[in-house]
Each structure stands twice: as C-alpha cells, then as structure tokens.
Amino acid sequence: MVQYASPRLDLTFAALSDATRRGIIDRLGQGDTSITGLADTFQMTLTGMKKHVQVLERAGLVVTRKVGRVRTCTLGQRGLAAEAAWIEAHRRLFEARFDALDAIISEMQQEGHDGSAR
Amino acid sequence: MVQYASPRLDLTFAALSDATRRGIIDRLGQGDTSITGLADTFQMTLTGMKKHVQVLERAGLVVTRKVGRVRTCTLGQRGLAAEAAWIEAHRRLFEARFDALDAIISEMQQEGHDGSAR
DNA sequence: TAAATACTGAACCATATGGTTCAGTATGCA
DNA sequence: TGCATACTGAACCATATGGTTCAGTATTTA
Known part of the structure; x- marks a missing residue:
C-alpha cells in the first residue's frame, strides 16, 4: 500500500x-x-x-x-551499516527540531502554560 | 527474567x-x-x-x-542518540567478525562446500 | 549397536500489532 | 444555536511474537 x-x-x-x-x-x-x-x-x-x-x-x-x-x-556479513545510516541521517532532523522546540517550550513556560517537559 | x-x-x-x-x-x-x-x-x-x-x-x-x-x-527532544550509540558500538563487532568470516568463506569455497554468500 | 546430544517441527498459548468501524466528546465557526 | 471538524475510545479482526511442550530425526560416541 x-x-x-x-x-x-x-x-x-x-x-x-x-x-x-x-x-x-x-x-x-x-x-x-x-x-x-x-x-x-x-x-x-x-x-x-x-x-x-x-x-x-x-x-x-x-x-x-x-x-x-x-x-x-x-x-552476519551485512552488518548494521544501513541502520547506522538511517539513524545518523535522522539524528540530525531531531537535533534541528530540538532548538526550535526548546524555544517554544521556554516561551510557553514564560506564558505560564503547562510546558513542563519531563 | x-x-x-x-x-x-x-x-x-x-x-x-x-x-x-x-x-x-x-x-x-x-x-x-x-x-x-x-x-x-x-x-x-x-x-x-x-x-x-x-x-x-x-x-x-x-x-x-x-x-x-x-x-x-x-x-521528541530525546532524539536517537541512544540508538546511534548502540548501533555504532555494535557495528564494530560486525566489522571485526567480517574479516574472520571472510577467511572462513574463502576457505570453504576452496574446499568446495556450499559457502556461497548471496 | 545403543545411548546421549543437538537440533527440528508441529501444536499450542497469551499477548501485541496494525489496522478497521462506529459512536461518542470537544471545539470552532457561521 | 447548530453544523462541521478533530480527535478519542471501545470493540473487533487477522496476523505476528515470544515463549512453551512433546515428539521426532540425525549425529556422535561409547
């Protein structure tokens, strides 16, 4: 599908x-x-x-x-190369978003909303 | 358990x-x-x-x-760091084994066994 | 040859997964 | 107010997962 x-x-x-x-x-x-x-x-x-x-x-x-x-x-001979590649590629996505999210959370906390990240 | x-x-x-x-x-x-x-x-x-x-x-x-x-x-903020770490640590295991396995396969092929790796 | 070892396969079991439908509840907008 | 939107939850379904037991088969070894 x-x-x-x-x-x-x-x-x-x-x-x-x-x-x-x-x-x-x-x-x-x-x-x-x-x-x-x-x-x-x-x-x-x-x-x-x-x-x-x-x-x-x-x-x-x-x-x-x-x-x-x-x-x-x-x-196995094949190893974990493909998995390492996927993870590495996507790790950057997460890191990029982190900065943005961090900013949003700080902002929310200043506004007094429930922005507490555990 | x-x-x-x-x-x-x-x-x-x-x-x-x-x-x-x-x-x-x-x-x-x-x-x-x-x-x-x-x-x-x-x-x-x-x-x-x-x-x-x-x-x-x-x-x-x-x-x-x-x-x-x-x-x-x-x-999520947590990202894929833990997964990347696991994969990277174990990738080396596979690579180390690969040399040994490679030797075994060559040896087997010389002996005429079914050592064909796809 | 007989017994022990190492695996294999089928059957079973409880629970999880990946999806659905259907019937809500809560929110936004005209 | 009243309809449309966005999600939520329960129930259901088929199949997969992680394990077991039990009954084989094939190989060593004494």
Whole structure:
C-alpha cells in the first residue's frame, strides 16, 4: 500500500527491538556459538532460542551453518551499516527540531502554560 | 527474567521497525503536523494514525500537544542518540567478525562446500 | 549397536500489532 | 444555536511474537 517501505529496515529494527536478541548479538561478538550454547546463556529452551536466531537470520544480522548435528551462529556479513545510516541521517532532523522546540517550550513556560517537559 | 533488558531500546527499535512510523518521522522533520495531517499523508484512518503516533510517543520519538481540538505532533527532544550509540558500538563487532568470516568463506569455497554468500 | 546430544517441527498459548468501524466528546465557526 | 471538524475510545479482526511442550530425526560416541 505504501511505497516508502524498506523491508530490510523493518526486519532489522524489529530484530533489534528484543533484549534477548541484542544479547545474542553481543554474545556472538565474542565468538561463534551453537544454538545450545545460546540457549544455555539466555536460559531458554532450544526451540525458543532457535526462533530468535531465525529472526536475526531473516534480518541478515546472523548467519548459521550446520555441521554435523551442531548449528553454529555467526554475526552476519551485512552488518548494521544501513541502520547506522538511517539513524545518523535522522539524528540530525531531531537535533534541528530540538532548538526550535526548546524555544517554544521556554516561551510557553514564560506564558505560564503547562510546558513542563519531563 | 533477563537483566540486560533496555526498555528504552526495545521501544525505540520497535517503533522504528514500521515503515509508516519511519515515514512519520521523516514528515515531522519537515515541520509539525496534526494527526489529521499525518492520516491524510499516509492514507489511513485517524484512529489508525493515532495509534502509530502513540507508539512513537511511548518511545519518546514524538511529542504531542493538544491545542483546541488539534493535536500537533513534533519530533521528541530525546532524539536517537541512544540508538546511534548502540548501533555504532555494535557495528564494530560486525566489522571485526567480517574479516574472520571472510577467511572462513574463502576457505570453504576452496574446499568446495556450499559457502556461497548471496 | 545403543545411548546421549543437538537440533527440528508441529501444536499450542497469551499477548501485541496494525489496522478497521462506529459512536461518542470537544471545539470552532457561521 | 447548530453544523462541521478533530480527535478519542471501545470493540473487533487477522496476523505476528515470544515463549512453551512433546515428539521426532540425525549425529556422535561409547
């Protein structure tokens, strides 16, 4: 329906929105591990962990390879460049607006309105 | 259950995982708008748009103020600094791994395994 | 060969998400 | 006053998410 969709960013940001999955990325940053290794670390069933890994895999953040009966998980080649680019580009938008908003809030506070930013 | 949780990152990354919401941020970067204005732009019911704005608001990415019958949406003061920091810190992890992975893939390809990275 | 290990898949569950419609309430304007 | 506008809230719907259990299959290893 909408064209500005970016399935890639949808998948990566969704993957990063879960603390366990961010933890998996941290862990894989120290070295590759199996599904079992991850399941132990995060105190979760194998099946549950496999689902998390699949989410990360679909997002391209993790790559897995099965050798024998062990599936080894590695950080994906694709990295976080696209996400970093989006965030950086938009960070500036926020900063630009901040000055303007700041001025509005000061003004409102002087007028005695409820302009208290928490 | 897990301690490494960061509700803040959970909320912001989840908010950013939807193309419509990323579009709303783009749009607000050009200037404040009402819920109606956003609903028109993104061809959605008012109620639907309100939900998206609420998601962005809970994540601290958008601030709204109701004046009269119009609720005006603005980019939040908090910005994307925390998200940028997380991404940047982890980008290095991926890059570090990339060299190692690259070596493994080359090795595998020489061995004739299915090491084809798309 | 038999047992243990490592994963896989199906089924289930509760809750969240992304949308809708419909029925309000509050505000602005003629 | 009275209509149009702008939002709000409840209810509903289909699908996704984050987890589980249970019953496999495939691989090691003793």
